[in-house]
Amino acid sequence: MSPTYNTVILDIEGTTTPITFVKDVLFPYVTSGLYKFLTDTWGATELKQHVELLRQQAELDAEAGMKQAVLIPHETHSNADQVKAAIQQSIEWQMREDRKIGPLKSFQGYMWKSGYETGELQGQVYDDVVPALDRWKADGCKIYIYSSGSVPAQKLLFGHSEKGDLLPYFSGHFDTSIGSKIESSSYNAIARAISIQPSEILFVSDNVKEIIAAEEAGFQTVISDRPGNAPLSAKDRANHKVVTAFDQI
Ligand SMILES: [Mg+2]
Numbered sequence: 001m002s003p004t005y006n007t008v009i010l011d012i013e014g015t016t017t018p019i020t021f022v023k024d025v026l027f028p029y030v031t032s033g034l035y036k037f038l039t040d041t042w043g044a045t046e047l048k049q050h051v052e053l054l055r056q057q058a059e060l061d062a063e064a065g066m067k068q069a070v071l072i073p074h075e076t077h078s079n080a081d082q083v084k085a086a087i088q089q090s091i092e093w094q095m096r097e098d099r100k101i102g103p104l105k106s107f108q109g110y111m112w113k114s115g116y117e118t119g120e121l122q123g124q125v126y127d128d129v130v131p132a133l134d135r136w137k138a139d140g141c142k143i144y145i146y147s148s149g150s151v152p153a154q155k156l157l158f159g160h161s162e163k164g165d166l167l168p169y170f171s172g173h174f175d176t177s178i179g180s181k182i183e184s185s186s187y188n189a190i191a192r193a194i195s196i197q198p199s200e201i202l203f204v205s206d207n208v209k210e211i212i213a214a215e216e217a218g219f220q221t222v223i224s225d226r227p228g229n230a231p232l233s234a235k236d237r238a239n240h241k242v243v244t245a246f247d248q249i
Contacts, residue, residue, distance in 0.1 A: 005202040005220050007194065008136050009174075011181075012147040012154065014206030015224040021124045022149075027095060029115055030108050034091060037111055038084045050110050051087060053103035058090055068093050109153060116160035123157030125166065126226070132246035133169045146174040146190060146203070148181055182209040187217035204249065208236050222249055 013019045041047045054072055061069035070090035075083055094104045115121035136143055145154050151173045158166040172194065179186030191198045198218030205211055206229045211221045223242045225232060232242060243249055 005200050006140065007142045007144065007196045007201045009144045009146050009190065009201060009203045009219075011203075011205035011207065011210065011224070012145065012149060012157065014226055014229045015204055016126060016129050017124050017157070018126075018226065019206065019228050025121070025124065026108070026112060029121055030111050031092060031095060033111070033115075033120075034088050035084060037114070038087060041114070042080060042084070046110065050103070050107045051083075054087060054090055054107060057101065057103040068097075105150075109150065112153065113156055116156045119160070121160065123159075123161035125158070125161045125163050126245070128245040128247050130163050130166070132249060133166070137169065142171040142194070142196075143169055144172050144174065144190070144194065145170055146178075146181065148176050151175045151177075181205075181207070182213050184213045184216035187214045187219055191217065191219075202249075204246075206230070208232065208240070211240055 010016055013022065018024075038047070051072065055074075058069050058071050062071060070086055070093055072086045072090055073083055091104065091107065094101065112121060116123075133143060145158070147154050149157070154173050154175070155167060158170065174190055174193075176186075178189050178193070187198065187203070191201060199220070202220045202222065203211070203214040204222045204224055205214070206224045206226060208223065211223055214221050221240060223232065223236065223240050225242050225244050236242070
């Protein structure tokens with residue numbers, strides 16, 4: 001049967017990429033390499049901008065009564081090692097708390113960008129993904145990404161993947177700036193943004209709430225059931241198409 005969709009939208013974690021990639025690869029890259037990274041980039045203007053954001057956040061946190069907040073001294077008042085140690089403590093604390101906060105996210109993104117560009121980091125992509133991207137392209141489908149990871153982070157992952165630069169496959173990228181992944185209005189907004197009827201779009205994700213939201217918007221859907229993903233209930237399996245690899249789509 002030829003596909004009834006002309007557009008494919010892919011989630012990343014748990015779909016194209018192991019759900020553990022962020023937790024097992026990206027986060028440890030930050031915590032284990034932080035001091036060396038600070039030393040290597042010390043004095044760089046971009047680093048200073050990120051550190052200043054972390055410093056302002058720490059002051060806000062302290063004012064808000066967060067006892068564990070680590071104040072970051074100014075370079076002019078302290079030696080570089082003291083400042084680096086404070087930055088390290090601050091980031092380690094925030095990551096232990098799993099804070100979803102702008103200054104932390106932007107610092108992590110800055111460090112990941114450097115890791116991808118030097119080749120120390122590579123985006124993990126399942127073996128069955130590229131053959132499917134080739135097949136969809138050959139069928140004339142357009143392919144997009146919709147992930148809660150920021151668009152720049154998506155582009156780093158796919159631009160520096162284990163399978164090479166995959167960015168040429170994608171016609172565009174969406175993140176939560178278009179809306180939450182579990183709200184159907186976000187899927188309507190994407191369909192409008194790419195000028196495609198919802199019924200002509202196939203969305204693939206591991207997250208059942210996202211799948212239901214996309215279905216409410218009129219999308220076709222497939223659940224990606226990869227190793228390590230949250231278990232699917234019998235009801236989920238009965239109500240939705242489930243695949244363990246993209247060659248089943
Ligand atoms: Mg996912």
